[in-house]
Amino acid sequence: MTVTDLARDAATDPDTSDLRSRILTIAERLFRDMGYRKTTVADIAAALRMSPGNVYRFFPSKKALNEAVAERLLAQIEAELGRIVSESCSPARERLRRFLRTTHAMSAGQFTANRRMHDMVEVAMAESWEVIHGHIDRVEELLVVLVTEGVRSGEFRAVDPRAAARCVQTAIVRFCHPALIAQCADREQPTIDEMTDFLLTGLGTG
Amino acid sequence: MTVTDLARDAATDPDTSDLRSRILTIAERLFRDMGYRKTTVADIAAALRMSPGNVYRFFPSKKALNEAVAERLLAQIEAELGRIVSESCSPARERLRRFLRTTHAMSAGQFTANRRMHDMVEVAMAESWEVIHGHIDRVEELLVVLVTEGVRSGEFRAVDPRAAARCVQTAIVRFCHPALIAQCADREQPTIDEMTDFLLTGLGTG
Structure with a gap:
């Protein structure tokens, strides 16, 4: 179209x-x-x-337009992550792997693959933190659900789900923050999958 | 003076x-x-x-001055981290804790505590990636030594030391990247200590 x-x-x-x-x-x-x-x-x-x-x-204002466009792009990521979390017949470990891989792939695709999107992202980062914080908060809530289910099913050890979710989310910032995806483009390792393995070991029951 | x-x-x-x-x-x-x-x-x-x-x-050029100043500030961080790694009578877990805490404290102190340093950092990030990559590489080498010693002493499980070091370094980028320290200032959790506990569990022998 x-x-x-x-x-x-x-x-x-x-x-x-x-x-x-x-x-x-x-x-x-x-x-x-x-x-x-x-x-x-x-x-x-x-x-x-x-x-x-x-x-x-x-x-x-143009700022209001930027915020609404950013919110819509972020909502698409959240919707996809929400779908993954809700597939409660899949093991939590597998859902977490897809969750992190999707966060990375969609962030990279929407915000860094097209160089012309960089200035929109830069302005949003400078002027519209509430929009970004709102997104981070919603992704955190989804991760809390996922970790809670993993603890309940015995796949994860008995962590505090919110504390663990925040650590996981913080640990993968390099894979979803647009500026960092761009800055780390020539540092190939760890990949998001290697990072996920490492984090799953931290959550694991040994 | x-x-x-x-x-x-x-x-x-x-x-x-x-x-x-x-x-x-x-x-x-x-x-x-x-x-x-x-x-x-x-x-x-x-x-x-x-x-x-x-x-x-x-x-x-002014760029050459900026790079030399940045290199000197980063060298101070590396020297302190090198000192921590070399204290081989301390347990690797404890050294890793101090290593991560020091990386965070010195990065925050040198690059974000003084708002007037922000524009120097911004220009370095935009123009002098080799300097920053050199620093990241040297910190990685120090972490590899530390993880290797932890595996050898049995404190850490038998991970590939370089792969694990890279995961640890990537996981704490929010605590040492100047732009992220500033952007995450009002998100209090996890603290660097909470993050370290989580990462140590990932490295742990259970």
Whole structure:
């Protein structure tokens, strides 16, 4: 689907929550294609064939747009992680492995694979910590559920689930923080799987 | 000792390696007091009562000065970590605990406690990756020695010392990367000690 197709849909659909989401889709696409700093609200409005005032009605500033785009990208990661945690018939160890691998792959894919996304991420890191902290908190909650289930099933030793979840989350920051993924790109080891093995040993029952 | 005292010493000492080190001491002091971006080579030369040309004789650019200052600060951390590793009469577990605590405390103290150091660190992170990678490599070597000794003494299980050292080093990046120390300042947990306990369990013999 091209930007023009998306814009046509947005222009013909009167539903506001849908319109809000289409503005975000176009904004994300333009941030990805042109870079955050080069994209203006006028560009977004033009792609949607509406007036900038109409965009401002939903997003009073470019910062608000950046935050909403970032939140949506992070929500996609959270949704996928939530799905993994909820597969309660799989062993907790295996779910943790997929959880960490997915966190890394999706963070790298969304925030560092496309160099033009770097300036959006940089601005979000500088201006919108609440959005990022909210995401970190939600990922922590998911990890707490997973560790709790692993302790209950006897796969993990009797750790405090929250304390252990926080250690695991902190230990893999190099694999999900966009700046670190980029900075560590030429340091190949450990991979996320090697790191996961190491962390699983820490959680293990021996 | 004030900047003026240091400058007087530098001006009266003819030994060039000593002069090089005094230029660095003054440069570091000015970076710390005024910020890296606001400090000019002319400021450094003036504080040393010498011509800018004399500073350029040792450091052909401000980048070269930044790298030399960063290298010296990182060398201080490495020296302290080296001392801890070499205390081979202490148990490896206890040395690892002090090693990680010291890495965190010195990184925080040198690079994030003083807000004016942030721009020097930012420029080093953007322009001088070789210096930082060199430091990471040297810290890795120290950790390999420590883990090897812990495996040999039976304190740690029979891990591959280099693979385990890399996992430990990666797991604590949040505690030594200047940008992350600053970004995580209001996330109190885990502390470096809690993280160390978790990592020691991963290394432990059960």
